[in-house]
Amino acid sequence: MKMNNAKNREPLTDTQLLMSITIVIFVVMYLIAMIFLGGGFLHAQQIFDMLNDNASLIIVSCGLTIVMIGGGIDISVGAVTSLVVMSCVLYLNNGGNILVSIFLAVGIGLAFGLVQGFLISYLEIQPFIVTLAGMFFARGMTTILSVNPQKADHEGFAKLRDAKIEINALGYTAKNGNLVPARMELGVVVALACVVLIFILLKYLRLGRNFYAMGGNQQSALMLGINVKRTRFLSYILSGLLSGISGYVFMLHTGAGNATNAAGMEMNAIASSIIGGTLLTGGVGNVAGTFFGTLTLTTIKKIVVSSGLNDPWWQSITTGGMLCFFILLQSVVLSKRSKKKKQ
Amino acid sequence: MQEEVLLQMRHIEKRFPGVLALNGVDFTLRKGEIHALMGENGAGKSTLIKVLTGVYQMDGGEISVEGTNISIRSPQDAQNKGISTVYQEITLCPNLTVAENMFIGREGGAWVKHKDYEKRADEILTHLGIPARSTQQLGNCSLAVQQMVAIARAVDMNCKVLILDEPTSSLDDKEVNMLFDLMRDLKAKGVGIIFVTHFLEQVYEVSDRITVLRNGELVGEYLTEELPQVELVAKMIGKELDELSNLGDTEEKEHKDSEVLYEASNLSSTDAMPFDFSIRKGEVNGFTGLLGSGRSESVRAIFGADKVTGGSVKIKGKPVKITKPIDAMKNGIGYLAEDRKRDGIIAELSVRENIILALQVMNGLFKPISRSEAEAFADEYIKVLNIKTASRETPVGSLSGGNQQKVILARWLLTHPDYLILDEPTRGIDVGTKLEIQKLVLKLAEEGVSVTFISSEVEEMLRTCSRLIVMRDRHIVGELKGADLNQTQVMKTIAGGEA
Numbered sequence: 001m002k003m004n005n006a007k008n009r010e011p012l013t014d015t016q017l018l019m020s021i022t023i024v025i026f027v028v029m030y031l032i033a034m035i036f037l038g039g040g041f042l043h044a045q046q047i048f049d050m051l052n053d054n055a056s057l058i059i060v061s062c063g064l065t066i067v068m069i070g071g072g073i074d075i076s077v078g079a080v081t082s083l084v085v086m087s088c089v090l091y092l093n094n095g096g097n098i099l100v101s102i103f104l105a106v107g108i109g110l111a112f113g114l115v116q117g118f119l120i121s122y123l124e125i126q127p128f129i130v131t132l133a134g135m136f137f138a139r140g141m142t143t144i145l146s147v148n149p150q151k152a153d154h155e156g157f158a159k160l161r162d163a164k165i166e167i168n169a170l171g172y173t174a175k176n177g178n179l180v181p182a183r184m185e186l187g188v189v190v191a192l193a194c195v196v197l198i199f200i201l202l203k204y205l206r207l208g209r210n211f212y213a214m215g216g217n218q219q220s221a222l223m224l225g226i227n228v229k230r231t232r233f234l235s236y237i238l239s240g241l242l243s244g245i246s247g248y249v250f251m252l253h254t255g256a257g258n259a260t261n262a263a264g265m266e267m268n269a270i271a272s273s274i275i276g277g278t279l280l281t282g283g284v285g286n287v288a289g290t291f292f293g294t295l296t297l298t299t300i301k302k303i304v305v306s307s308g309l310n311d312p313w314w315q316s317i318t319t320g321g322m323l324c325f326f327i328l329l330q331s332v333v334l335s336k337r338s339k340k341k342k343q
Numbered sequence: 344m345q346e347e348v349l350l351q352m353r354h355i356e357k358r359f360p361g362v363l364a365l366n367g368v369d370f371t372l373r374k375g376e377i378h379a380l381m382g383e384n385g386a387g388k389s390t391l392i393k394v395l396t397g398v399y400q401m402d403g404g405e406i407s408v409e410g411t412n413i414s415i416r417s418p419q420d421a422q423n424k425g426i427s428t429v430y431q432e433i434t435l436c437p438n439l440t441v442a443e444n445m446f447i448g449r450e451g452g453a454w455v456k457h458k459d460y461e462k463r464a465d466e467i468l469t470h471l472g473i474p475a476r477s478t479q480q481l482g483n484c485s486l487a488v489q490q491m492v493a494i495a496r497a498v499d500m501n502c503k504v505l506i507l508d509e510p511t512s513s514l515d516d517k518e519v520n521m522l523f524d525l526m527r528d529l530k531a532k533g534v535g536i537i538f539v540t541h542f543l544e545q546v547y548e549v550s551d552r553i554t555v556l557r558n559g560e561l562v563g564e565y566l567t568e569e570l571p572q573v574e575l576v577a578k579m580i581g582k583e584l585d586e587l588s589n590l591g592d593t594e595e596k597e598h599k600d601s602e603v604l605y606e607a608s609n610l611s612s613t614d615a616m617p618f619d620f621s622i623r624k625g626e627v628n629g630f631t632g633l634l635g636s637g638r639s640e641s642v643r644a645i646f647g648a649d650k651v652t653g654g655s656v657k658i659k660g661k662p663v664k665i666t667k668p669i670d671a672m673k674n675g676i677g678y679l680a681e682d683r684k685r686d687g688i689i690a691e692l693s694v695r696e697n698i699i700l701a702l703q704v705m706n707g708l709f710k711p712i713s714r715s716e717a718e719a720f721a722d723e724y725i726k727v728l729n730i731k732t733a734s735r736e737t738p739v740g741s742l743s744g745g746n747q748q749k750v751i752l753a754r755w756l757l758t759h760p761d762y763l764i765l766d767e768p769t770r771g772i773d774v775g776t777k778l779e780i781q782k783l784v785l786k787l788a789e790e791g792v793s794v795t796f797i798s799s800e801v802e803e804m805l806r807t808c809s810r811l812i813v814m815r816d817r818h819i820v821g822e823l824k825g826a827d828l829n830q831t832q833v834m835k836t837i838a839g840g841e842a
Contacts, residue, residue, distance in 0.1 A: 205453055220433075
């Protein structure tokens with residue numbers, strides 16, 4: 001009987017373990033905020049605001065998680081997002097069509113993924129260098145398109161931008177007695193869909209498992225018969241594609257293009273992935289973790305602001321602290337694990 | 344034992360620039376046998392394995408499996424033709440589950456059928472008696488189990504020939520037994536197993552036949568039960584026993600009077616088992632044993648090159664702590680590493696820069712050696728050691744092996760060590776330079792430097808050392824000096840037991 005019990009309770013894999021830690025920390029942190037700070041944290045709208053503001057960050061973080069699981073890195077994602085926003089705004093303002101603008105966004109993202117993926121996988125150039133070049137290129141292109149901020153004044157787009165999903169049950173009653181429903185933007189739906197789809201891809205599709213194998217041990221993956229070059233190529237294409245989608249979602253949220261849009265987004269995305277339990281060394285990670293990683297990062301920023309530390313540098317400092325804390329925690333947990341195994 | 348021939352390699356030849364690595368080697372593997380492939384360093388066994396697995400393309404000869412001639416283009420191709428290899432380093436993904444490791448990369452379809460894989464994996468694991476569960480993360484299993492999972496994968500891919508390349512080198516006794524049980528099991532199922540190892544006892548425990556290679560040539564194929572251990576050693580090292588008895592006229596060099604320079608008790612490192620060792624001033628001693636017997640690991644522990652895990656060390660009677668190379672260097676110990684290319688030379692730097700390296704490290708970052716000083720040192724040692732180089736500014740990588748070795752020797756001599764450890768200083772260098780190095784060792788000893796000298800060539804050690812420490816399977820099994828210092832006695836001690 002004892003044997004049977006042991007069989008049912010399999011120890012968590014590294015990926016599951018790190019993700020669980022993130023979720024627990026997020027929940028504890030949020031509860032603490034609810035108890036000590038109250039205010040906005042007591043309303044469901046707080047969560048919806050966090051999602052509304054960070055839908056595009058969640059999407060690029062998913063892409064980055066894929067690349068990082070495969071043992072790579074992509075720092076062009078923020079700049080590509082920005083380029084997509086500017087391109088689509090200009091296109092729409094010149095009498096464009098909504099459907100075509102979506103294709104434009106996806107197309108730009110895919111183009112970056114294809115070129116960068118090709119250089120990294122088939123010409124074997126360092127991913128950091130390639131995507132650094134991609135980042136500069138995309139930033140430059142955005143500025144060429146327009147130095148000044150551009151507001152989207154397309155009619156159909158305005159409808160799409162203002163469309164909100166209202167959930168009365170999660171709303172609250174304002175001081176004047178009116179019910180204010182919880183509002184969620186369309187971008188959040190897209191982001192959640194991305195998280196679910198990528199989760200399925202990584203867990204149940206052969207391609208997804210190949211990403212893990214490649215990141216776990218590239219040489220082994222090759223010996224096990226995996227086409228490593230193609231797998232790596234596809235990881236960058238997915239990241240590019242998600243950057244394109246992220247750009248469109250970003251535009252839905254802000255409604256304007258600006259050369260400084262999404263500045264530093266790639267770094268926030270890396271931070272989200274790491275906090276969510278993705279290892280920079282590859283092979284371990286999960287988009288569900290990344291999703292909670294983004295929320296954790298956002299929550300801590302909100303807590304800092306709610307505590308009265310309004311200056312922007314406090315957010316940076318806490319982000320840095322969080323990142324250090326999580327990386328330390330991960331390495332301690334994982335090294336304890338490998339020590340236990342040896343004994 | 345069935346006698347049906349499974350794999351035949353005939354007159355295999357493989358040439359590398361300047362070397363004939365395999366010279367007309369024959370190898371035959373029968374169905375349901377465990378066949379040990381033996382040989383010392385450079386004998387050609389890993390080349391032969393790499394030819395068989397498609398890593399190298401052979402330059403001549405033919406390979407046939409079950410009577411049909413085949414050509415093997417890549418490791419993938421070899422697997423498809425029923426030849427699977429399990430390497431010393433595990434070539435699986437530690438972050439995936441056991442089941443995934445068994446099926447990834449060889450299943451069609453876009454979806455992963457986790458449940459299906461797990462069921463099939465569990466069946467195979469139970470069938471082969473491997474103590475692992477399919478849903479476990481591979482990295483959480485012991486190394487032995489990981490190795491067995493690799494074997495299970497190979498078996499499930501219908502391999503006929505299974506090559507195990509040094510599978511036991513990182514396993515403990517219990518794990519080795521588990522692996523052997525699995526090997527015997529597969530043997531009963533008709534799989535032909537090629538077992539490459541340097542643990543003699545394991546060969547005798549599990550193998551049916553032994554093929555010995557030496558210097559890229561076939562020495563012979565023997566039934567394990569008909570080949571005594573001491574003869575196997577002789578065949579690997581390359582002297583027939585009868586000839587050996589006549590040799591061994593080493594002059595007596597006792598050092599009872601001089602003080603003990605270095606003394607270690609119970610010294611151990613991450614790679615070396617605890618051992619006791621001492622050396623007197625001006626003494627030349629040697630560690631001998633087959634490759635993998637722990638001889639290099641022991642001297643690395645003395646130098647602190649691997650993480651020292653226990654034991655105490657005294658130098659000139661005073662306790663010292665040596666846990667990393669710089670400690671050893673400060674205590675007057677120099678170490679010429681076994682792998683010249685990896686641990687010795689820095690190929691892109693000049694002869695001069697390579698020579699002053701150790702001295703510079705000892706002086707520290709803030710006491711640089713001036714250019715003129717460095718040039719003087721370099722010129723001096725180029726002359727003293729007769730290093731053949733175009734100039735002191737020539738990159739070391741362009742020198743011949745023997746001269747590279749002299750550059751590293753110069754590097755250590757420049758630090759004026761009291762105790763110099765030379766691990767395989769004569770490997771892969773020409774005979775003339777070998778003699779020069781041996782003479783240099785003896786000269787250093789006369790000047791009062793203690794030297795530990797390691798070489799795969801026993802003869803060379805007998806010529807230079809006054810005391811030999813014999814190791815087998817990571818333990819010191821004997822210490823020979825005086826009249827016992829002859830080749831027969833050395834081989835008997837290496838092989839263990841009586842001849």
